[in-house]
């Protein structure tokens with residue numbers, strides 16, 4: 001493994017973690033998409049699906065979007081290329097409701113507001129992974145050693161219970177966290193259960209375990225964004241980074257996905273993305289685009305964060321509160337609630353969904369205590385927040 005690792009930036013901005021991004025979708029220009037949204041708002045298209053409180057949120061979102069030079073300011077609600085792709089994949093009567101949740105996701109961490117439910121929920125089908133990527137916590141043997149209790153797969157009944165609680169309450173869901181979701185034998189049933197329930201359902205996979213059954217489940221199960229994790233365009237570099245991985249196999253599986261998508265689901269609006277971690281200087285984004293752009297809609301690199309050794313990071317000087325505390329909540333395979341997956345061994349655990357509900361836990365005393373420590377510039381007192389660069 002070459003050691004020309006990229007220099008780690010002093011903070012990791014979760015709001016904008018794309019290092020490089022390329023989309024092949026031909027969408028409306030920025031200005032035209034805002035005109036379209038404004039038009040939908042004037043016509044009240046899909047407004048009956050938005051409750052009164054959320055209509056006030058929508059009003060703020062539209063006001064922000066209509067401000068001049070909005071795309072350049074970055075300090076208020078704005079639309080990135082990725083978000084425009086997502087909007088374009090929705091039907092007209094879904095767009096305003098989508099904006100409500102996108103606004104909560106981006107702005108609530110800035111204004112430190114908590115709603116009844118998190119703007120974004122990540123549900124972990126499996127903490128087990130067949131890969132040992134060099135930048136991932138799966139390389140920590142104290143995490144993967146079965147006797148330590150971190151490894152497991154979510155039972156289908158628990159998954160269904162969570163989905164029943166959040167259906168109609170949260171629109172942005174990710175089926176992924178610490179492990180490989182496709183390692184759960186019930187993943188196809190889980191996807192089927194999510195059908196027509198969420199506006200923005202995302203799943204991340206290393207694509208190595210993708211077979212025809214799972215591909216059909218993804219394409220018929222309401223997934224909006226499918227992220228294939230891959231970081232290199234040649235076998236040698238890929239295998240160095242994605243230890244246990246085989247690029248040829250992954251390419252074949254993604255080609256198969258694309259074939260089934262075009263032949264069996266020609267009207268599918270799914271957005272597919274190859275996303276890699278920008279870990280060292282050998283990885284060239286142009287090579288990535290060249291290899292993957294015929295097979296997926298988007299290609300991206302995200303910034304590297306030292307996920308693989310969170311607990312060994314020395315304390316830093318960051319005092320800014322972590323935005324994830326107002327943005328995302330994680331439910332792990334065994335029902336544990338955690339505020340992030342940087343803390344992959346649950347030092348910051350909030351509670352367990354088996355004894356409570358998503359709503360109660362999101363607004364719980366324990367969660368608020370953690371948020372307050374961050375607001376009071378006390379993240380240095382918390383492990384692993386004291387060495388973490390996420391803001």
Ligand code: SF4
Pocket residue numbers: 322323324325339340341342343348379384385386388389390
């Ligand atoms: S470890 Fe602390 S600061 Fe880092 S992402 Fe988690 S909650 Fe935020």
